[in-house]
Amino acid sequence: MxxxxxxxxxxxxxxxxxxxxxxxxxxxxxxxxxxxxxxxxxxxxxxxxxxxxxxxxxxxxxxxxxxxxxxxxxxxxxxxxxxxxxxxxxxxxxxxxxxxxxxxxxxxxxxxxxxxxxxxxxxTTHFFGVPGAEDHAIALDTPEQAERFRRRMISQCIRAQYRRASGAADDDVARPDVARDGASIAPSGEHPKVRVAIIGGGATGVELSAELRNTAQVLAAYGLHDVDPAYDVSITLVEAGPRLLPALSERLSEETRKLLTKLGVTVMTGARVEAVEAGGLRLPDGDLLPADLIVWAAGIKxxxxxxxxxxxxxxxxxxxxxxxxxxxxxxxxxxxxxxxxxxxxxxxxxxxxxxxxxxxxxxxxxxxxxxxxxDGKPLQTFSYRDLGSLVSLGRFSAVGSLMGGLIGGSMFVEGMFARLMYSSLYRLHIVALHGFARMALDTVAHWLRRSTMPRVKLH
Known part of the structure; x- marks a missing residue:
């Protein structure tokens, strides 16, 4: 055979x-x-x-x-x-x-x-030869890397809560191995913060920054970060190019920037990272952008x-x-x-x-x-159809553009409709693997499970 x-x-x-x-x-x-x-x-x-x-x-x-x-x-x-x-x-x-x-x-x-x-x-992730990037930043190529970042995020929140409650200085808290996991302790002060820097303003960086804002709020609600999540958890999205989502339209890029700004995410465009260090990002002017957690989402190869x-x-x-x-x-x-x-x-x-x-x-x-x-027949040629792009901003919103003959060109979408379209992409993948009936049962099962579990993993 x-x-x-x-x-x-x-x-x-x-x-x-x-x-x-x-x-x-x-x-x-x-x-x-x-x-x-x-x-x-x-x-x-x-x-x-x-x-x-x-x-x-x-x-x-x-x-x-x-x-x-x-x-x-x-x-x-x-x-x-x-x-x-x-x-x-x-x-x-x-x-x-x-x-x-x-x-x-x-x-x-x-x-x-x-x-x-x-x-x-x-x-796989492309670090572009930036010094320290592979040692101090976490990529998101695999579930193991994603889980590693999540655990580091919760650890930082717990440390911040301890410092806030006890007034302890950094020396009172055991430091992690920054060379291995990309984490470091935020400096103590009147308002200790968990500082997250995401390098790369493509879809992964944008979607992660919005999801992390929701995570900060949920962790605060469960008492794992007993401070103001909007004030004490800073999220900075760093993009070397002139705008976010460079592969998509300027309108989509601008709407995304506005939505992230409303969520309290600091967006830095035109900011090339010269080096990644244990305590933050080194910018071209020599300044250090402090960060306790660093994610590299700047490109693929x-x-x-x-x-x-x-x-x-x-x-x-x-x-x-x-x-x-x-x-x-x-x-x-x-x-x-x-x-x-x-x-x-x-x-x-x-x-x-x-x-x-x-x-x-x-x-x-x-x-x-x-x-x-x-069957011994000649092969045809592949023709790619761009159906548009959708970017999720978590439970807050979604933006995107739909393309195709049905709508006669390109149509900008956002809000609830865009969120439904975004979630449907994963459901279509499940249909391709298991069929429609199992996809429907899978959707119901996950909905029931989420109704009895916290909105984020707390451990």
Missing amino acids: RRIIVVGGGAGGLELVTRLGDRLGARARQPRAEIVLVDRDPTHIWKPLLHEVAAGSMDPFTHQLEYAAQARWHGFEFQQGELIGLDRANRVIRIGALTDEDGAALLPARELRYDTLVIAIGS APAILGQLDGLATNRLGQLLVRESLQTEADDAIFALGDCASCPWAGTGKTVPPRAQAAHQQASFLFEALLRQM
């Missing part, structure tokens, strides 16, 4: 392997192919939700999906491990050894044979392994160069989709942007393309 391997269980990769398993895999009426998913992690979570995990407004364990369970339900095979090599001549990929959290070996390094290979390993894959061409961001069929330029048997692929955007002279909607469209295209390939 033909063997199709999909490397990467992100939004696009998991949707693709689920549909292939249903149509061609072991649970199909007439199985025609072995479908294999390879991912270094055992579970999946929709990456656009990580800012909510970091703010504590979402419990990742209730939204994670076990790859092994999804494989059982949809007729594909799951192999856990990290892609470490490729042999195109023999059509083999190499998967690294798997270890547990203590470093003990679970599975040895392996080789997997393929007839068709789809690479969908997403992106493709994983380094893509530049080591047996002759596959990459661009300056490390993305695989693919044709409009999503086949790599060097090998017709290898496809790429999502953030790790540099795909031409027909008629624009640009490449398809690294967005969740692009990965979803590419997964749908590749599903049909691989069926055509198995």
Whole structure:
């Protein structure tokens, strides 16, 4: 049987392997192919939700999906491990050894044979060589990083509460390892603060800043930060460019800035970060912007392994160069989709942007393309449709623009309607993985759970 391997269980990769398993895999009426998913992690979570995990407004364990369970339900095979090599001549990929959290070996390094290979390993944080950024700032690439930031946020709030209640100086409170976790103690004074600096004014930085404002209010309500959340928790959003959300329209950018300002978020544009230190951000004029917690959300790049894959061409961001069929330029048997692929955007002279909607469209295209390939039919070309952009500001609001033939161009949306549209994006992802009925049950279950739990995780 033909063997199709999909490397990467992100939004696009998991949707693709689920549909292939249903149509061609072991649970199909007439199985025609072995479908294999390879991912270094055992579970999946929709990456656009990580800012909510970091703010504590979402419990990742209730939204994670076990790859092994999804494989059982949809007729594909799951192999856990990290892609470490490729042999195109023999059509083999190499998967690294798997270890547990203590470093003990679970599975040895392996080789997997393929007839068709789809690479969908997403992106990682780009620190742009800024000194100290990797040591003192927390990225939001994984649920573990998001959870780490959330714990540091609560720890800082507890320390601030202690100093406020006892009048203790910094020396009376044990300092964390700032080189490891990016946290430091705010200086004591009449009004101790928890100071958060978010580097990067794209969607992740904007959404996280709004979610953290809500988190501060909830923590104060539960007594974990017994001070004024609007006054004593400062959130600063730092963007090197002239405006927020540079990939979107100026109107959307300006409306977002106004809404964040109303929430008490300090927005700094045109502010390039020269270095990141344990106690804050070093700006070009030499001034230090104090910060107790630092998040780096300033850019993405493709994983380094893509530049080591047996002759596959990459661009300056490390993305695989693919044709409009999503086949790599060097090998017709290898496809790429999502953030790790540099795909031409027909008629624009640009490449398809690294967005969740692009990965979803590419997964749908590749599903049909691989069926055509198995039937010996020629491949068609991928055409990206920009359906607009939505940015969530938590429970406060949302803004965005919708595009398409139905509305005859572009339409600016905000408020409750935009929030409903934003939440529907995740629901559509669940539909792609489980179908409409399970999505509806999942929505009700999460609503019932939230009605009996705090609005944020308090520990």
